[in-house]
Amino acid sequence: MKKSKFYPLYFVLPVLLVYGIFYLIPITFGEVYAFTNWNIYVSDIKFNGLDNFKQMFTDSSTARIFWRAVSNTLYYAFMTLILGNIISLMLALALNKNLKTKSILRTIYFIPTMLCALAVGLIFTAVYNPQYGIINTVLRGIGLGNLTQQWIADPAIAMNSVIIAGIWKGVGMTSLIYLAGLQGIPGEYYEAAKIDGAGKIQTFFRITLPLLISSVTINLFLGFVGGLKVFDFVITITKGGPGMQTQVLATMVYKELSAGRYGMATAYELVLNIIIAVLAFAGLALLKKREVEL
Amino acid sequence: MELQTKRGTIFNICLEIFLWLLSLTILCPIAVVVVNSLKTAAEADYLSLELPAVFQFRNYVEVFQKADVVRCFGNSVVITGVTVLLCVVLSSMAAYVLSRNRNRLSRFLFYLLLLGLVFNIAMIPTIKIMQSLKLMNTLTGLILVYTATSVSFCVFIYHGFVPTISTTIDEAAIIDGCSPLRVFFQVIFPLLKPVNATIVIAVFVSIWNEFRMPLYLMNDPKRWPITMTIYNFCGRYSSQWNMVFADIVLVTLPIVIIYFLCQKYIIDGMTAGAVKG
Numbered sequence: 001m002k003k004s005k006f007y008p009l010y011f012v013l014p015v016l017l018v019y020g021i022f023y024l025i026p027i028t029f030g031e032v033y034a035f036t037n038w039n040i041y042v043s044d045i046k047f048n049g050l051d052n053f054k055q056m057f058t059d060s061s062t063a064r065i066f067w068r069a070v071s072n073t074l075y076y077a078f079m080t081l082i083l084g085n086i087i088s089l090m091l092a093l094a095l096n097k098n099l100k101t102k103s104i105l106r107t108i109y110f111i112p113t114m115l116c117a118l119a120v121g122l123i124f125t126a127v128y129n130p131q132y133g134i135i136n137t138v139l140r141g142i143g144l145g146n147l148t149q150q151w152i153a154d155p156a157i158a159m160n161s162v163i164i165a166g167i168w169k170g171v172g173m174t175s176l177i178y179l180a181g182l183q184g185i186p187g188e189y190y191e192a193a194k195i196d197g198a199g200k201i202q203t204f205f206r207i208t209l210p211l212l213i214s215s216v217t218i219n220l221f222l223g224f225v226g227g228l229k230v231f232d233f234v235i236t237i238t239k240g241g242p243g244m245q246t247q248v249l250a251t252m253v254y255k256e257l258s259a260g261r262y263g264m265a266t267a268y269e270l271v272l273n274i275i276i277a278v279l280a281f282a283g284l285a286l287l288k289k290r291e292v293e294l
Numbered sequence: 295m296e297l298q299t300k301r302g303t304i305f306n307i308c309l310e311i312f313l314w315l316l317s318l319t320i321l322c323p324i325a326v327v328v329v330n331s332l333k334t335a336a337e338a339d340y341l342s343l344e345l346p347a348v349f350q351f352r353n354y355v356e357v358f359q360k361a362d363v364v365r366c367f368g369n370s371v372v373i374t375g376v377t378v379l380l381c382v383v384l385s386s387m388a389a390y391v392l393s394r395n396r397n398r399l400s401r402f403l404f405y406l407l408l409l410g411l412v413f414n415i416a417m418i419p420t421i422k423i424m425q426s427l428k429l430m431n432t433l434t435g436l437i438l439v440y441t442a443t444s445v446s447f448c449v450f451i452y453h454g455f456v457p458t459i460s461t462t463i464d465e466a467a468i469i470d471g472c473s474p475l476r477v478f479f480q481v482i483f484p485l486l487k488p489v490n491a492t493i494v495i496a497v498f499v500s501i502w503n504e505f506r507m508p509l510y511l512m513n514d515p516k517r518w519p520i521t522m523t524i525y526n527f528c529g530r531y532s533s534q535w536n537m538v539f540a541d542i543v544l545v546t547l548p549i550v551i552i553y554f555l556c557q558k559y560i561i562d563g564m565t566a567g568a569v570k571g
Contacts, residue, residue, distance in 0.1 A: 006474055019442050021427075094309055108320055109317065117503060119524060132339070222447070280411075
């Protein structure tokens, strides 16, 4: 049977058209500005080769912020990826059990995902408030007053506070994807495992996890890329501060853009995109390989 | 055997209690928002969980009037609804063909489409293209940009699930003389139901909550989606938590209601379990 006749390429055409015009063409032309001196103070845009990147990597003050932003971006991405996925998977396993209040619980855990990132940022600004915020109030209330923190103003923990907000919002969606995967596993497999006398842990690693691998791939890939692109929570909760302590690459793009240095902003964007591309596709290749092996 | 099921029940009860305790980490911040949205500005300064002395329902009336909530809600419904529809139909078609044709071209197109998951949209060139197509400041333009930025995620998800539907199903339909479009829409598409449910929620939530695109692409407040009201509102009332919280509740409420209305379908769609290995 000739395959292309039954799976014709015109099925792909509408997507390619919209995607090409409104996404691919703009990003292709957009990157060119990274090699120009374009800013609001000059009238003619000139190519300046690698000057923007030279400044980014070598100029002492810029370079310090740049490397801080890179390490913050990676730290945020890895922390939300690992903690977020562990919590989501455990939550999905629990919510897949035959519980009485299953559907109410599922709804509650999905609420943060339904909120707009802007709203989540504002909510956490309130929750972290050192005087009246709910976290410090509860800590004082249960006699652990010495554990209260300046959640946003303390440079040592500000980044972690942003990470908590990111996980809080992300878990609903991630666990929903795991839940969908869990429900695709035929019940007979578990019965067979039970008859064969497999323990709970063995069943999880030999049946659940391998059959869940496409959900795992989806969640790890999307979570990692989303983490590297983090912007909303940083801009709403810490605004990159205190100082430049919690700047990430996406907020640097925004910072340069609002300062009117469009060329430099695009250069930051290009660096971010290259980091994402290299790490995400390497990770995806690794995951796909495992998927085949299993 | 009986002992084992009994132990299972006790375990489930403990698990349920634990899940309810854990859910406080979500319910408490939400309660702070709801309770404080009903207080006076001075009371709301304390961000406490105490009930207000007098319930200030007028906050909501004020937000309603000042933020043009009804019109923006309508815009959001149109923008989100059409985008979700386009994403579901177009991406499932594309993913089906790209997944079934295991050749070099399909693989190339699939990875080309995945780029959208990786790179952020470039705002300035997009604005230029929108201007030349006369789509600036139109709902159509915003919908097309949203569709372009969402299809990568959708194709990625569908592409992962299509192989779980056996090719013998399409072969049988083809032998019966169905055209490719009929094979897809009458046979394959219904089998994608659990994935469709996931896609609908994911795209709906992300587009409903998006606010950066309209910031760049829409100058006309009459065509703003509802999230822009939070953005706009926080600028003006940043020190008044009661107003900000009331607006957050108003913006979030529709999505919560839609979730409740669809919930049965969502869970049914997932438990239908058409996807089998």
